[in-house]
Amino acid sequence: MSNREAMLEKIAALDADHAKALAGGGPKYVERHHKRGKLLARERIELLVDQDSPFLELSPLAAWGTDYPVGGSVVTGIGYVEGVECVIVANDPTVRGGSSNPYSLRKTLRANDIALQNRLPVVSLVESGGADLPSQSEIFIPGGRVFRDLTRLSAAGIPTVTTVFGNATAGGAYVPGMSDYVIMIKERSKVFLAGPPLVKMATGEEADDESLGGASMHGAVSGLADFVAEDEVDAIRLARRVVARLNWRKQGPLPGPVEEPLFSSDDLLDLVPTDLRVPFDPRDVIARLVDGSRFDEFKPAYGTSLVTGWANLHGYPVGILANARGVLFSEESQKATQFIQLANASDTPLLFLQNTTGYMVGAQYEQGGIVKHGSMMINAVSNSRVPHLTVTMGASYGAGNYGMCGRAYDPRFLFTWPNAKSAVMGPAQLAGVLSIVGRQAAAAKGQEYNEEHDAAMRKMVEAQIEEQSLAQFLSGKLYDDGVIDPRDTRTVLGICLSAVHSGPVKGADGFGIFRM
Incomplete structure (x- = not known):
């Protein structure tokens, strides 16, 4: 089977898995939701974001391989609202009423981290019954971080906007309660700590939904609602107007002119083998990602198992580290360490293209200082302060995953190709x-x-x-931000680079002690 055929097979399997997330709770619950005159989560997002603008969905395979529905009953991503890049979090009410399971929580927390790290406003489209009670032991205690995150975003000057489309009960009531702006919908939104049955049990009081937490009450009596919409479409219109009035400014450098690569991204299907034992030249990948296919290689004849160099991607300058033959030796480690320091000195974001089996082992290499030199590289990655983006193109094994900025090293974004694999x-x-x-x-x-x-x-x-x-297994555990078609890599990275430039881009002032 050719590289192209094998990769297309992997992509077809990936598309089938994505379809499970798109299906939500299934036809029965989708139809019931529509019959109530309500929009689906992705339909709400489509109306919210600017027409013909991209929406980068994050972690769509959350919960893959578990007993929970693929997607984690919540949709998260980055979209443009009135020209402003925002993190969007939308509950999927067709999946157990939008209630949160452990993967919903992880996915929402990851979205909040992205917003805080990259200084992106957060728009929450809420319709949730709170915690999925059978799994409450995995949600209740760590779930408090959702509310903490909202207040920390606000304290950092990052706006939070919540539109309530239905129930936001119990803990879910604190999402609007801790947001900067709250939009509710007449005769649809319900925000209360306890619904009528629980109030009756706790206090003996008889109360209906509307007097407890309806939009009219919160708009006129409690003051929780800043805007009361007529319907869902009107609520989305109001959310767009709120974002338009934020007077939002990006703090990072603006991009330069954008040039398309000289080579088609479709070529990646032929160039990249799905058999991880077969090497490939990452320069061929880089030529299909960067502007004008121009790549200024750094130390090309030294440490040749690691390719390093400078390029522009969608107008943004980047430093690239890409594995060439899998194994990292002392020379590659020292080369990477210097390159990372240079990128920090010039405030240049770093792109890691992973295809590594790890650091070399054996008596000769131990005596040559592979532990010291690998540690230098990991130290540099750990203490680098410019934004990091990571794409796992193939293998990601052992400490090579760490040195090439795997999930534990907090890259701003990490995406995986469907042929990729990662393990100890x-x-x-x-x-x-x-x-x-x-x-x-x-x-x-x-x-x-x-x-x-x-x-x-x-x-x-x-x-x-x-x-x-497998890529899907790891993505299901949120060890990346999504498994992507290799042909979409340039577009995905362009969106991510634009997002990271919403905040300042500044290198590290120091790296601690390097053991020479």
């Missing part, structure tokens, strides 16, 4: 290590080693690690 090591290597350890343990006890058991163990471990290394 490859499935065969991990199973082999367990086999060696088992043989040594048996020998130490003077016991005979069971070869039949060993073969079964290796087969089981390889299958388990293979499944847990």
